[in-house]
Amino acid sequence: MKAVILVGGFGTRLRPLTVNTPKPMLPLVGTPFIEWMLTNLRDQGIDEAILCVQYLADRFRIALGDGSRLGMKVHIIEEPEPRGTAGAVKHVAHLLDDTTFVFNGDVMTDLDLQAMLAFHRAKKSQLTIALTPVEDPTAFGLVETTADGQITRFLEKPKPEEVTTNMINAGTYIIEPHLFDDIPANQHYMFERGLFPSTLQKNHPMYGFASDAYWTDIGKPQTYLDVHHDIINGKVRFALPGTQAKPKLWVGKNVTIAADVTFSGPVVVGDGAHIASGCVITGPTIIGAHTQVGAGTAITASVIWQENHLGADVVVSHSVIGHRNRIAAGVKIHNGTIISDDTVIDGDNSLDRGVRVWPGTTLAKQSISFQ
Ligand code: GDD
Numbered sequence: 199m200k201a202v203i204l205v206g207g208f209g210t211r212l213r214p215l216t217v218n219t220p221k222p223m224l225p226l227v228g229t230p231f232i233e234w235m236l237t238n239l240r241d242q243g244i245d246e247a248i249l250c251v252q253y254l255a256d257r258f259r260i261a262l263g264d265g266s267r268l269g270m271k272v273h274i275i276e277e278p279e280p281r282g283t284a285g286a287v288k289h290v291a292h293l294l295d296d297t298t299f300v301f302n303g304d305v306m307t308d309l310d311l312q313a314m315l316a317f318h319r320a321k322k323s324q325l326t327i328a329l330t331p332v333e334d335p336t337a338f339g340l341v342e343t344t345a346d347g348q349i350t351r352f353l354e355k356p357k358p359e360e361v362t363t364n365m366i367n368a369g370t371y372i373i374e375p376h377l378f379d380d381i382p383a384n385q386h387y388m389f390e391r392g393l394f395p396s397t398l399q400k401n402h403p404m405y406g407f408a409s410d411a412y413w414t415d416i417g418k419p420q421t422y423l424d425v426h427h428d429i430i431n432g433k434v435r436f437a438l439p440g441t442q443a444k445p446k447l448w449v450g451k452n453v454t455i456a457a458d459v460t461f462s463g464p465v466v467v468g469d470g471a472h473i474a475s476g477c478v479i480t481g482p483t484i485i486g487a488h489t490q491v492g493a494g495t496a497i498t499a500s501v502i503w504q505e506n507h508l509g510a511d512v513v514v515s516h517s518v519i520g521h522r523n524r525i526a527a528g529v530k531i532h533n534g535t536i537i538s539d540d541t542v543i544d545g546d547n548s549l550d551r552g553v554r555v556w557p558g559t560t561l562a563k564q565s566i567s568f569q
């Protein structure tokens with residue numbers, strides 16, 4: 199069976215992390231999210247995937263090739279311009295001839311795909327949408343169903359007063375191929391505002407498959423951190439890299455950790471990392487491969503990618519640091535700060551309250567402080 203994965207979005211809400219790295223290629227505990235997703239599909243019996251790419255398409259080609267490294271067949275197809283979620287599938291419809299899974303490429307879920315397929319077939323559904331409960335449906339597609347799951351209404355990004363259920367479109371669909379004929383060719387067209395409402399109007403059987411599977415949209419800074427916390431707290435199936443040195447500590451190869459470093463909570467340290475004397479690392483935290491952490495530095499509930507250099511007595515908490523940054527001694531990084539790639543943060547800077555530092559920025563001494 200084939201799957202289409204929609205990975206064309208710009209990842210705007212995750213900028214500047216997504217300036218150099220498309221959202222589905224963002225590392226989750228050191229592995230690009232899309233690799234977790236493909237492996238999860240393969241392990242659930244889907245071994246051919248078509249990626250509809252747009253933004254930073256080469257990053258997918260370089261990382262995934264033809265998929266053989268992952269034991270799959272992967273096609274990477276670039277749209278001439280963003281065609282929208284349904285338009286992207288139309289653009290690859292020549293590769294599809296049977297019942298097809300479609301996935302939003304920014305959702306982490308361990309949904310049981312074979313159970314969803316069995317439901318789709320048992321109901322003789324033409325289009326089945328996985329549903330998940332959320333607290334606030336206004337950022338999602340609201341889906342109303344009858345008691346046996348037949349969809350009666352689809353409303354994308356409802357206003358607060360329009361919310362009638364907490365069940366939303368979880369971003370996994372099963373679609374019968376004849377419906378691809380209903381998507382206009384060569385134009386921007388959305389499932390959410392186009393094909394779903396129009397299929398409903400035509401009275402084609404459309405069902406919602408509700409489940410309590412793990413589900414997170416990784417597309418916002420807070421959820422990007424949350425998903426790491428869930429992974430290393432074991433809430434979603436994920437093979438953590440390295441070997442388990444202590445109950446809540448995983449370390450890669452060629453790591454050096456000074457004898458007096460304190461770890462608490464779950465922490466993953468990537469290959470070749472170096473953690474100097476007196477550091478205090480509080481999980482859930484990921485320290486990426488080949489990152490150097492200077493003496494006396496404290497890191498709490500943060501995600502640090504590869505090849506960073508943190509000086510002595512740096513403080514990092516609840517923040518994300520991208521690739522190859524140089525952070526001088528004593529710098530403070532707090533509270534949802536995002537530092538992307540290749541920055542130089544000189545001494546006496548204090549970053550707080552969701553500050554976002556763009557790739558290649560140099561912050562001279564005493565450039566930023568928060569009261
Ligand atoms: N190839 C391609 N081309 N992909 C696209 C395009 C496009 O023009 N536009 C969006 N995508 C991809 C995005 O990369 C993402 O993986 C997926 O389609 C959904 O787009 P988002 O921009 O992330 O949409 P959203 O999060 O606001 O809402 C969607 O997902 C929610 C679940 O997370 C909707 O499907 C909602 O109904 C749903 O609840």
Ligand code: MG
Nearest residue numbers: 302304415417
């Ligand atoms: Mg999204």
